[in-house]
Amino acid sequence: EVQLVQSGAEVRKPGTTVKISCKVSGHTFSDRYIHWVQQAPGEGLQWMGRVDPKTGETMYAEKFQGRLNITADGSTETTYMELSSLGPQDTAVYFCGRGHNNWFAPWGQGTQVTVSS
Amino acid sequence: DIQMTQSPTSLSASVGDSVTIICRASQDIRSFLAWYQQKPGKAPESLIYAASLLQTGVPSRFSGGGSGTDFTLTISSLQPEDFATYFCQQYHSFPLTFGGGTTVEI
Numbered sequence: 001e002v003q004l005v006q007s008g009a010e011v012r013k014p015g016t017t018v019k020i021s022c023k024v025s026g027h028t029f030s031d032r033y034i035h036w037v038q039q040a041p042g043e044g045l046q047w048m049g050r051v052d053p054k055t056g057e058t059m060y061a062e063k064f065q066g067r068l069n070i071t072a073d074g075s076t077e078t079t080y081m082e083l084s085s086l087g088p089q090d091t092a093v094y095f096c097g098r099g100h101n102n103w104f105a106p107w108g109q110g111t112q113v114t115v116s117s
Numbered sequence: 118d119i120q121m122t123q124s125p126t127s128l129s130a131s132v133g134d135s136v137t138i139i140c141r142a143s144q145d146i147r148s149f150l151a152w153y154q155q156k157p158g159k160a161p162e163s164l165i166y167a168a169s170l171l172q173t174g175v176p177s178r179f180s181g182g183g184s185g186t187d188f189t190l191t192i193s194s195l196q197p198e199d200f201a202t203y204f205c206q207q208y209h210s211f212p213l214t215f216g217g218g219t220t221v222e223i
Contacts, residue, residue: 035213044204044215044216044217044218045161045204045206045215045218046215047212047213047214047215059211061211061212062212063212095160095161100166101166101208102149102208102213103151103163103166103206103208104151104153104161104163104206105162105163105166105172106160106162106163107160107161107162108160109159109160110159110160
C-alpha cells in the first residue's frame with residue numbers, strides 16, 4: 001500500500017522559513033512526481049508545485065515562485081517543501097500528494113503551519 | 118489560469134438521496150478532471166479521474182460525467198459516510214487548479 005507520511009505541525013514567526021517533509025513508502029520513489037498543495041482557512045485548495053524524484057526537476061506555481069523550494073532525497077525516499085518569507089497568509093495545512101498524470105492519490109495526512117508573532 | 122467553479126457551495130440531503138455536484142471550467146479541459154472527497158481534519162481522497170473513471174476502491178454509487186467545460190459528480194443513494202466536502206481539480210494545464218468545494222450535509 002502506498003503511503004505518504006508528513007512531518008508534524010510547525011509554528012513560525014513572520015519572515016522565517018518552514019520545511020516540511022513527506023516520506024513515501026509502498027512504491028518506487030522515483031516513479032511518480034510528488035506535488036504539494038496548500039489549504040488555507042477559507043481559501044480552498046491551491047497547488048503549489050511538484051518535484052520529479054528521479055531528476056530533481058521542479059515546477060512551481062507563480063504565486064509561490066521565489067520563496068518555495070521542493071526537493072527530493074532518494075536515499076530516504078522523502079520529499080521536502082520549504083517555504084520562506086512566511087507571512088500570516090501562509091497559515092494553512094500543507095499536503096503532499098503522489099501524482100498520476102497530475103491528479104493525486106494518495107495524499108499525505110497534512111501538516112498545519114501557523115505563522116504568528 | 119483555468120478557473121474551476123463548483124455549484125452549489127453546499128447542499129443538504131438525507132441518507133438514500135441522490136445528489137449531483139457541478140464543476141465548470143473557464144476553458145476547455147477535455148476530460149482532464151479529477152474529483153476528491155475531504156472529511157473534516159483529513160486529507161482529500163481521490164474518487165474519480167479522467168472525468169468519469171472510478172479510483173480503485175471507490176463505491177459504484179459515485180459517478181462522474183462531462184467533458185470540455187462542464188462536469189458532474191453524482192452520488193446515488195447517499196450513505197452516512199458520504200457527508201463531506203467535494204472538490205474538482207483540472208489537470209489539463211499548469212497551474213493545476215481546484216474548484217472551491219461543495220459541502221454535502223445532512
